[in-house]
Amino acid sequence: MPIHTTVLGIARLLTAITGVVALVGDINFTIGTSPLAIGNFFSYFTVESMILAVMVFVWSGIVALTGRRDPLPLDQLRALAVAYVTVSGIVFSVLLIEGTMRGVPVWAPWSSILLHFVIPALALLDWIVAPGRLLPWSTIGWVLVFPAIWVVYTMIRGANVYWYPYFFLDPSLVDVPFELGLYLLAVVVIFASTTTLLIAVSRRRSRARGKPKEKPNATPGQGQQKARGSQEQPA
Numbered sequence: 001m002p003i004h005t006t007v008l009g010i011a012r013l014l015t016a017i018t019g020v021v022a023l024v025g026d027i028n029f030t031i032g033t034s035p036l037a038i039g040n041f042f043s044y045f046t047v048e049s050m051i052l053a054v055m056v057f058v059w060s061g062i063v064a065l066t067g068r069r070d071p072l073p074l075d076q077l078r079a080l081a082v083a084y085v086t087v088s089g090i091v092f093s094v095l096l097i098e099g100t101m102r103g104v105p106v107w108a109p110w111s112s113i114l115l116h117f118v119i120p121a122l123a124l125l126d127w128i129v130a131p132g133r134l135l136p137w138s139t140i141g142w143v144l145v146f147p148a149i150w151v152v153y154t155m156i157r158g159a160n161v162y163w164y165p166y167f168f169l170d171p172s173l174v175d176v177p178f179e180l181g182l183y184l185l186a187v188v189v190i191f192a193s194t195t196t197l198l199i200a201v202s203r204r205r206s207r208a209r210g211k212p213k214e215k216p217n218a219t220p221g222q223g224q225q226k227a228r229g230s231q232e233q234p235a
Helices: 003-031 037-041 045-065 070-103 110-129 139-143 145-161 178-210 222-232
Strands: none
Touching: 003 037, 003 045, 003 110, 037 110, 045 110, 045 145, 070 139, 070 145, 070 178, 110 178, 139 145, 139 178, 145 178, 145 222
């Protein structure tokens, strides 16, 4: 088994363990902040995408340890997981910046730092080091399916429990449908842009791996010998 695949497999499994630790730490932090803490916790897009990422890291880590190449379905799931955790980190960063600009102190516990910054960075690094094979551009559309379902679920649940995981989904804080639509459009653009970059990396690396190596040119001496040999044929 190549050493680099062993290292890659161990790194992926360690990232999955880090994700589990972050989720456990974050649920302990969330339970004491809301009467509907458990339901609210598992309604965060970050949490749901991190659960997916943990499962993908375990699967891909085991595949790497066996020395096999990631199958195409796994590569597609990896692209989805990387896009989801990356966008979660971007949105969380925007919320932190906006809260600071409004003078609202935003405190992020260590678990949130792992969930929104450390693990997304590791997921991106894993994709850069070992990108998926030649992924189709239609993957962009598949990436948007789960977020769309999540938004519908969030809006229905929020209308019943009067709680929304992010302010831009709360009808009492944003204008519906215009301002809400603009926020959702911005998120769609971020998802599509992130996935486009991931696919571009995978396609570039796949083509580089499949490009045949050029044969070395013959040396001048070899060329002269061949020419001389063709001229000195017996009469």
